[in-house]
Amino acid sequence: EILQRPVNVDQCHPGDRDDNLWITINDYKPPKTQKEWEETCFLDKSFHGYYKWPKIIRYPMNKRERYTIENMPADVTILYERFIDKNFINKFTQFMGLFRNYGPALVDNFIETLYVLIHEKTKEKQEGSHRVAAEIVAGMIRGSKYWTIEMLDEFWKKLTTFLNEVCLNLGPETLSYWASCFKLGLEDEDPRRMYRPIEYLRSLINTHATGNTFLETSRWYLLQTITNFEWRVPSIWCSINEQAKELLDHPYKAIRERITIVLSLSLTFDVTLPNGQSTRHPDVNQFIDMIRVRLQQAIEVYEKTPLANVSGQVVEIDPEARKALNFIETVIQLHTHLFSKCLQPIKKAIIRIFPYLCEIESIVANDDFIRKNLTITRMCVAMTYLHKHFMEELIEQLEQVCSSPKWHARRAAIEFIQNMIFCNLFNARPYAQRLRQL
DSSP, X not given: OOSSSOOOTTSOOOBOOGGGGGGSSTTOOOOSSHHHHHHOOOOOOTTTTTSOOOSXXXXXXXXXXXXXXXXXXXXXXXXXXXXXXXXHHHHOOOOOSHHHHHGGGGHHHHHHHHHHHHTOOOHHHHHHHHHHHHHHHHHHHHHTTTSOHHHHHHHHHHHHHHHHHHHHSOOTTTHHHHHHHHHHHHTTOOTTTTHHHHHHHHHGGGSOOOSOHHHHHHHHHHHGGGGGGGGGOHHHHHHHHHHHGGGTTOSOHHHHHHHHHHHHHHTTTOOOOTTOBOOSSOOHHHHHHHHHHHHHHHHHHHHHSOSEEEETTEEEEOHHHHXXXXXXXXXXXXXXXXXXXXXXXXXXXXXXXXXXXXHTTTTSTTOHHHHHHHHHHHHHHHTXXXXXXXXXXXXXXXXXXXXXXXXXXXXXXXXXHHHXXXXXXXXXXXXXXXXXXX
């Protein structure tokens, strides 16, 4: 009844299957009534259903008894009366179970205090105030998981307004606290139960550019906390991927760097599984092939148009060449992050884009920082164990690069080959003759 369809619990078929689609956020329709909400089976642990289903599943009922003024025992009333007192809240910062046990009765008092905390004017107290506020909000999110739909709707109206205010008051010292707030608030939770905070995080990158680079990068940084849900939010990652890939030539470097991390995370679960499949997440091959086409166009634009034109005493930066160079720099970073974030980074599209990673060597030759990053990017491929079908295709690409008229590209390919052979000594032996010719 829970799985909604017959399954074979003795066989392991990892990845995306019809019988585990229902515990992802894909096609999830939030219940409209309290009865539907209480009858929904939420499985908070992400390992349930990915490889196989256990023979017995224990899950908590999606409702809890809450104390009200009429049914509170005397010993519980003491706590309630203390926390309903605003003056006491101002002094008290260590608490557990308040929102779980008392419902939204205490929310208004805490919200008022939260606004005071994030608008602390004393510089020495700002960091500590934000940390306290972030811990309170994390407690609210976790404590509200068993509230009724009406309670949650009202709560998130208030909390969304507050969180928007937080995002306008973030600083380098306080950003990590709010990232921890969402990380801890959403940890080990069913994404369907937490669709409200997920939608809020998703909406952060829909905000129009503010001109404040730090605030924009902060929103992308907070969005990374969706990784808590691992493989169970594929539609969210597809949506983020579609939006982020259009910003790879963003004029601000800090924003581009953050976007590359988010993009690499969105591609994490495109994996090849034995006796299984993973088809709901963004496809790495399609994504990299799209990047390859745009990279080729960027190289052509940059080589045709000089970055700077000197006219008299005025140095003019060509906007198209600047965008092309921004895109090239971002692709280098993205390629490196793919190898650090993805479970199976080597794909056929990674091999197909490799010649371009050699070709842009001449473009970045005068920038030591970018040139070193480009070398690391190619080394990521060289240091990976390459199966036979990847090795064959990569050598074909290397033969193409080594016949290129561009000297920088040929030199980069030869340096790469040395490292690739060292890291793939045994599976490169069948291609020894072709490698010697190169």
